Amino acid sequence: MSLFKQSISSSEQYSRANIDSLLALANELKSLDSLGRVPQCLTGRVMSSLFFENSSRTYCSFVAAMQKLGGSVVSLPIESSSFASKGESLFDTIKTVDSYSDVIVLRHPDPNAISVACGATEHSVVLNAGNGAGEHPTQALLDVFTIHSELGRIDDLNVVLVGDLKFGRTVHSLSKLLGKFNNVRLYCVAHDSLQMPNEVLKSLDSVSVSLHNELTKELVSEADVIYVTRVQKERFSTEEEYEAVKGKFCVNASLLSTAKPAGQMVVMHPLPRNEELSTDLDSDPRAAYFRQMRYGLYARMALLIETLGASLLSTCE
Incomplete structure (x- = not known):
């Protein structure tokens, strides 16, 4: 099954065919990057980054992956958001961000948060960037x-x-x-x-x-x-x-x-x-x-491309 428009909450969702496709695409992106020819195939797409737990590598990796492919990033400062200061529910926060996004990258300490997010979106795919002690x-x-x-x-x-x-x-x-x-x-x-x-x-x-x-x-x-x-x-x-x-x-x-x-x-x-x-x-x-x-950069670029249904064919420069 294609990953197009599929939110990813667990690694159990990847089929062997999905994995093989993603690894081949990641390797192709790595080669293109070494030539300075990264395709700008996500131009006009928006990724919202919601991290309710600290992160260095995952946060930076996703931001770099989206930007390398020509996309834009919205990062919600959780500590000053309505979620933190006004008691807004996670469901309502996701609903809000979904209005502006094509993809939402979510990290949250509650293992159940990813299910809430997937149930709240209409326009965006949700990618699990770590749900407590659950999965990554x-x-x-x-x-x-x-x-x-x-x-x-x-x-x-x-x-x-x-x-x-x-x-x-x-x-x-x-x-x-x-x-x-x-x-x-x-x-x-x-x-x-x-x-x-x-x-x-x-x-x-x-x-x-x-x-x-x-x-x-x-x-x-x-x-x-x-x-x-x-x-x-x-x-x-x-x-x-x-x-x-x-x-x-x-x-x-x-x-x-x-x-x-x-x-x-x-x-x-x-x-x-x-x-x-x-x-x-x-x-x-x-x-x-x-x-x-570094491998993670290309793997996440590949995942963004496949879940958003982009193509490399006409975008390499």
């Missing part, structure tokens, strides 16, 4: 684009997920997206209290999944992808609970001594990082987390 489907898209660009494949991979798998929405979406591919094996490494939620595990029928408490040398040596995510401090009810688990894992240069060489494995992280990912890996060619951000 556009991050998952850029993650698989990173994997494919770095390793040349997504099928037949050993993927080790490390860190806060309970509250880490990026790994929820990535796991579901990897379930669309063949012979993917997921190794979920987390403290018992932060292991992958059952509702996510139940959605992974076609994937081999194993749960682990320790990031062993054996797991590292088998990994094609090590995907690290920080402990989500903002999701804990007390400081004590956070402090008890925050330093459980640290991926560093020493740990990677048994890992596969560059070109055969990558270390990824959605960022921001804390102590779970050492800076001594930053110069390692297997460290893909900074390149990941």
Whole structure:
């Protein structure tokens, strides 16, 4: 099914055909950008950016993606909006913004907010930029684009997920997206209290999944992808609970001594990082987390084009 006029709330919505199309388009956009020939195919379109939680990468990535394609961006300052100062409901806020937009990019701490937004729009598609501890489907898209660009494949991979798998929405979406591919094996490494939620595990029928408490040398040596995510401090009810688990894992240069060489494995992280990912890996060619951000630009450009029904054919200059 085409993604045209489709709001994206979960990575489960992407079919394998959708993913293949988006990755091919993202790769084409990357090539065009290197030639200075980015198509201005979203001229006249408006993207409204509504971030009810802090963001650096996702916010900037979407804004840059829209502007590179010739579109315009409206950013609603939440702290001074009617939502914050006058008690306006989220539904009414979305209804208002929908009047001015072609696409709404929404981040919200409430996992149910994306459903409210999708139900409120008539004119705009809604893209989930993170709904609390729920999902982050556009991050998952850029993650698989990173994997494919770095390793040349997504099928037949050993993927080790490390860190806060309970509250880490990026790994929820990535796991579901990897379930669309063949012979993917997921190794979920987390403290018992932060292991992958059952509702996510139940959605992974076609994937081999194993749960682990320790990031062993054996797991590292088998990994094609090590995907690290920080402990989500903002999701804990007390400081004590956070402090008890925050330093459980640290991926560093020493740990990677048994890992596969560059070109055969990558270390990824959605960022921001804390102590779970050492800076001594930053110069390692297997460290893909900074390149990941650039891949994200093209992945989001591709998603904007497909959901808005634009075409590259007559717009390259």
